Amino acid sequence: MNEKELLIKGNEYFVDLAKKDIKLENSLNELVKGQHPPVLVIACSDSRVSPEEIFSLGLGYLFVIRTAGNVINEGELASVEYGIEHLHIKYVLVLGHTHCGAIHASIHNEKGKYLDPILNRIKKNILDEKDEYKASEKNALEEVKFLKDKFKEYDGKIEAAVYDLETRKVNFLE
Numbered sequence: 290m291n292e293k294e295l296l297i298k299g300n301e302y303f304v305d306l307a308k309k310d311i312k313l314e315n316s317l318n319e320l321v322k323g324q325h326p327p328v329l330v331i332a333c334s335d336s337r338v339s340p341e342e343i344f345s346l347g348l349g350y351l352f353v354i355r356t357a358g359n360v361i362n363e364g365e366l367a368s369v370e371y372g373i374e375h376l377h378i379k380y381v382l383v384l385g386h387t388h389c390g391a392i393h394a395s396i397h398n399e400k401g402k403y404l405d406p407i408l409n410r411i412k413k414n415i416l417d418e419k420d421e422y423k424a425s426e427k428n429a430l431e432e433v434k435f436l437k438d439k440f441k442e443y444d445g446k447i448e449a450a451v452y453d454l455e456t457r458k459v460n461f462l463e
């Protein structure tokens with residue numbers, strides 16, 4: 290099976306599943322009318338950290354923005370604004386994770402053609418931290434600070450957490 294076939298097969302399964310599961314079908318029909326997600330998550334693009342999976346939430350609950358290293362640049366900031374101003378989401382979570390390739394690349398000064406906006410941003414967040422777990426925490430906490438500064442009037446909560454791939458636990462940071 291090639292990559293596209295994989296996607297087509299997965300979607301066919303989803304379409305069939307909704308036909309067989311009345312509760313799922315009803316909730317998907319409800320979502321056609323509009324979205325009211327209670328939570329906005331800024332997560333890493335890493336394929337192992339899908340917020341919908343690790344929080345056991347289906348469609349409609351999470352407004353998700355994903356970038357390598359869960360950093361917020363221009364486009365991501367616009368998406369956050371949309372989520373909190375137009376969808377009125379009252380809880381924002383910046384979710385880092387263990388074994389993060391972007392954190393690793395920043396610590397080890399890796400280079401790429403277009404990676405700079407992400408790697409420089411992480412470097413600025415973690416400074417000279419070499420421990421990858423602590424760096425993930427620091428990176429997420431600094432992004433929280435950044436958001437709080439950008440949305441000073443926001444009356445919801447903005448918090449950070451780190452998902453641990455080994456224990457599968459999300460540790461919320463203070």
Ligand SMILES: [Zn+2]
Pocket residue numbers: 333334335357358359386388389390391392
């Ligand atoms: Zn990552």
